[in-house]
Amino acid sequence: MPKYYYKARDALGKQVQGIFEAVDEKAVAERLALSGHFVSLIQSHKEARGPGALSRFRGVGRKQLIMFSRQLATIIKAGMPLLSGLDILIEQTDHPFFKAVLREIRMDLNGGASFTQALARHPKAFSKLYVSTVRVGEETGGLEEVLNSLADFIEWEDSLRSAILSSLLYPVVVFCVAISVGIFLLVYVLPKFHDVYMQADVPLPGPTRFLFFISNVVTEYWYVFLCVIAGAIVCYLLYKRTSSGRYNIDRFKLGLPVIKGFISKIAAVRFARSLEIMARSGVPVISALEIIRETMTNEVFARAVADISVELQAGRTVGSALGDHPEFEPMLVQMVAVGEETGQLDEMLGFVGDAYEAQIEYMSRNLPKVIEPVLLIFLAGMVAILALSLFLPIFKMIEVVKRL
Helix, strand or coil: CCEEEEEEEECCCCEEEEECCCCCCHHHHHHHHEEEEEEEEEEEECCCHHHHHHHHCCCCCCCHHHHHHHHHHHHHCCCCCCCHHHHHHHHHHCCCCHHHHHHHHHHEEEEEEEHHHHHHHCCCCCCCCHHHHHHHHHCCCCCCHHHHHHHHHHHHHHHHHHHHHHHHHHHHHHHHHHHHHHHHHHHHHHHEEEEEEEHHHCCCCCCCCHHHHHHHHHCCCHHHHHHHCCCHHHHHHHHHHHHHHHHHHHHHCCCCCCHHHHHHHHHHHHHHHHHHHHHHCCCCCHHHHHHHHHHCCCCHHHHHHHHHHHHHHHHHCHHHHHHCCCCHHHHHHHHHHHHHHCCCCCHHHHHHHHHHHHHEEEHHHHHHHHHHHHHHHHHHHHHHHHHHHHEEEEEHHHHHHCCC
16 A cells, blocks of 8 residues: 655644554544644655655664663553553653654554554564564563563673674784785885885895785775775675575585584574564464564574474474484484473573673674784784785895805
8 A cells, every 4th residue: 555644733732743544644644633633735756855754764772772661661560551651661762753643653552453453563673573473462461471582582682793793803904904914015115115125126035025915906996906805895786686696605604613503593593582572472373483583683594483483384383303414413302392382482482592692792892802813813914915925026135245
């Protein structure tokens, strides 16, 4: 259905704006009128240039989702009606896109939609995992617990991302400085050495000639150099968009020593936490796996989860199906199998999630200690190559002078 951007005023005279999906403008006007709003503008979303329409292209950050989930859970616990709670959250929200989303959700609820239906109309703000879990919480009356569980899960993902980024900050800065220094030497320093050696008519060894060749390419044909780099990046991005390319790239990542451990354990936690939340909420396992597949950021694990879902439909258990996929961590496979046999799958998944979270936290803290030796070897190698390439001709010159 087409989308329409609107501006209206509520019963208190306050101006609101947002986007509706409807058959035509008349349907939007009727929908707003039913919710007690006075329409001032309705136009096609493609023609709209208001802040609500432009902010549609910006997603909702994790911090906004965490705050929304925590606050809404507290409001529900206090016994406040959902509509009144959303009014409070709309007033407290500073994020323009999220404020517009909450207003549309409130209008949908006022128009007779369920909370789950209202959330599902905003896929840029709420993932399928979020919507499906809320659906079960709404149906079973455990919405408060579900919202807190979702907030914990999103908070863990956010803290993990922050920890990894902070661990990588120092190595990335050092690497960038090293590359910058290398480019400076190639562009400004080596050409001067080249002129000196040419005037002295000194025979140049192989490493020096190769280094001067690289310097000449960078200085004289820099545009070709940039085009090659840009072309390689474009080819990589286009290849990554394909299903086979994404799978092959993710499979290659699993072959890297340090990165493999991170990816495998993060996938284990994501699988365990997602399945735990939905198992506690009562989501059927097959439906849960279909949702978990979309939360997997690595295509290798996503395909493995899809295969497990198919195998479950054929009558297998989750534990036995997981055992056929060596990508998953052994402890995850064992605990899931035990949880299914004892009828305590959610508890076992929670234990696995806690265990792997602790391992990931330890690995992220020690990541700089692993990367620093590699960086030192890289820098030492770069300095050694530059020094040997530049000073070998000087040694030749000294020998010539001694002979004279």
